Ligand SMILES: Nc1ncnc2c1ncn2[C@@H]1O[C@H](COP(=O)(O)OP(=O)(O)OP(=O)(O)O)[C@@H](O)[C@H]1O
């Protein structure tokens with residue numbers, strides 16, 4: 025940009041600071057509440073600075089839970105969320121990269137049909153086929169199971185398209201050189217295609233990890249056993265009691281814990297994250 | 307849809323490679339969707355033991371139901387607000403960070419992280435800020451003579467979920483606008499500077515038109531987000547209330563299906579949603595096609 | 601080692617394009633065969649059929665005594681150097697060279713020895729641990745060659761390997777390729793559209809046009825006695841001058857209202873439309889009484905070692921190459937050439953007469 029010189033450049037700083045104040049307010053107050061005691065916010069003594077109950081509150085949430093308000097310990101839920109997010113990310117990438125490989129490097133009957141079948145999944149989010157999908161999952165006995173949490177949402181047209189697009193940029197001569205070097209399709213995939221797609225895989229893994237971690241509706245449907253609760257979905261019971269009983273400190277502590285992993289992923293791998301986001305939407 | 311020029315021979319290997327994806331698609335996507343279509347044309351009797359073909363009756367009933375129509379308009383108002391607000395803020399923030407010299411990277415980092423926050427959590431945090439009895443924002447509003455209670459005031463409940471949903475989506479738009487701004491050739495802006503255009507004029511006559519494709523693409527993405535991904539926002543806070551004021555279409559299909567157990571009605575709602583997604587995807591893909599062919 | 605024999609080889613692409621329309625060719629064991637021709641004439645297609653990268657529509661390809669039509673590229677015992685090198689970008693130079701051997705189960709120690717030897721020959725030893733993108737164009741070119749020679753194949757195939765290099769490096773690598781091929785003695789097929797490369801590298805030169813062989817043979821023969829007008833025009837720089845005329849009685853040629861008096865057109869029936877071909881370097885100012893054509897001078901280009909004078913002969917654009925120190929030409933001068941340097945082609949068929 026051609027920037028105006030001098031005093032003009034102070035204004036953006038002021039406006040941005042105001043923007044940041046609004047954007048950061050929810051998280052700031054969540055931290056404040058999550059470190060305060062019940063009496064602090066009931067007596068109106070809630071300040072704008074964090075309180076001194078951090079250890080007590082977070083311990084309650086993580087380890088003991090609060091059965092009176094429907095909160096089981098968050099520790100195991102975090103673990104569930106993590107496993108689900110990793111399984112969804114890894115599963116989507118694995119399934120999509122091999123489909124894209126098949127579609128890019130082979131000619132076979134019904135190739136186009138297969139491609140369109142995958143494409144159609146774009147138009148069928150869970151929300152659209154909610155009851156019957158639940159029905160199928162139940163019929164297959166996958167309710168309250170790890171498989172039920174992950175497999176039904178593991179197909180991905182977006183990831184398949186992304187990989188196909190990446191593959192189309194790999195020069196044909198590399199395939200030919202590999203054929204002369206006695207590498208068949210399987211060896212070529214592992215020795216050439218996979219290493220060349222590494223950055224794309226990493227970028228996509230970040231996006232899909234966040235996607236998996238933040239799943240809400242699907243875990244809500246397929247889990248009734250607290251053993252399989254994920255943290256993002258498990259928090260809703262607490263949220264509902266927060267309106268009537270004084271558990272905001274626990275709700276906010278849980279919320280902070282629930283958002284920490286994906287937020288850390290974004291902040292620590294920002295470049296890769298941005299790349300993944302921009303790529304998957306092309 | 308092309309394959310590479312140089313391909314490998316064989317039919318079994320590609321079939322095996324496609325199998326997992328196609329199997330999951332068939333079992334969890336195609337079959338349930340077909341079932342939704344089928345059920346939308348049928349109705350169960352009072353005991354849920356038999357169902358009969360009723361043609362488009364479920365749809366007729368749906369569109370005669372004032373609650374459904376209300377939900378429709380709630381969703382439209384909600385989606386339009388979220389999409390436009392988050393677009394406008396995302397663009398504003400992107401333009402502002404473009405204009406600061408030092409600290410740009412820091413601002414960017416601080417503005418993108420809400421993307422990683424689940425909608426339900428965003429809603430929870432905002433509903434604390436607006437909590438009628440102890441929320442700091444609600445208190446502030448009360449002191450300004452604007453009493454706030456989204457637990458009884460439907461309009462305020464809708465505003466709350468709009469704010470929470472927008473807050474999360476701004477980062478996404480921000481990122482794409484930053485990328486869009488970075489892609490504008492410097493020479494164009496320099497030419498404008500030589501033509502003595504003011505920054506304001508430069509923005510509206512050069513930058514904004516060049517961002518139009520990005521904006522349009524984001525508009526579609528935001529509408530899809532507001533329609534479908536905000537289920538958690540509603541479910542974790544207002545639960546569609548008070549008095550159905552925040553019952554969006556997706557929340558309604560969930561509640562009617564799982565709580566009301568109205569199979570045919572829920573299926574008909576699913577089919578209507580399906581039509582909406584197909585329309586949105588079609589718009590998006592026509593557009594993506596254009597982007598590819600630039 | 602083995603020669604390569606093509607017998608009535610054809611290639612029809614799925615879209616219906618007939619890229620190669622029946623080529624028969626015999627490349628002697630150990631010789632360097634260059635395929636040259638204009639863009640789209642089917643050179644690459646032909647080479648790739650030998651490599652096994654394209655299917656063969658009909659005809660047979662033999663390497664040595666073995667028919668290889670249905671063999672996979674890896675089974676043909678060939679190595680190929682690609683125009684863009686096709687080095688694996690994520691592998692080091694060493695791994696690039698070793699990959700083909702490793703996939704064939706060659707023992708580790710032998711791979712190491714062979715790569716070291718190739719690296720020494722090609723002077724890429726200092727770069728063995730680098731990635732291709734950390735190399736210059738010339739170095740990449742060497743690595744691509746190295747990948748070919750470590751395999752010790754029966755046949756080398758080159759598809760325009762030098763066209764991505766700058767002019768100076770191209771000349772240098774050309775010499776190196778020739779030297780390498782001579783010392784290894786491996787049968788080579790080399791595709792180029794650069795006629796200088798073609799002339800300098802080949803033992804056997806094949807000029808392709810429109811999917812057919814125009815002429816094949818030793819390069820000097822193609823240069824001195826081009827079988828067709830196409831070959832005559834394709835080889836040589838600056839290009840041959842062509843002057844349209846008609847065969848007349850006694851083997852002479854009528855050009856407009858002039859006559860080329862020497863009997864060169866003996867084989868042409870009087871009245872046939874012909875083209876007279878004269879290379880610029882074969883033309884000189886005629887002495888009195890010699891058979892000559894009037895050359896109208898327009899301008900001259902100084903090339904350093906020589907001077908290229910442009911002008912017209914009987915209305916056709918033409919050029920005469922003179923020694924740099926020759927007296928400047930002005931106005932219209934009579935020019936002539938040795939009898940063996942006068943080529944005559946049938947204007948209709950393009951065949952040499
Ligand atoms: N995969 C293909 N499908 C259809 N036609 C093709 C294909 N590859 C090449 N052709 C056509 O076959 C003809 C010969 O192509 P080829 O690549 O052999 O030319 P070439 O002599 O190598 O040219 P260049 O000097 O430009 O590399 C061309 O007309 C080309 O358009």
Ligand SMILES: [Mg+2]
Pocket residue numbers: 643644645
């Ligand atoms: Mg070619």
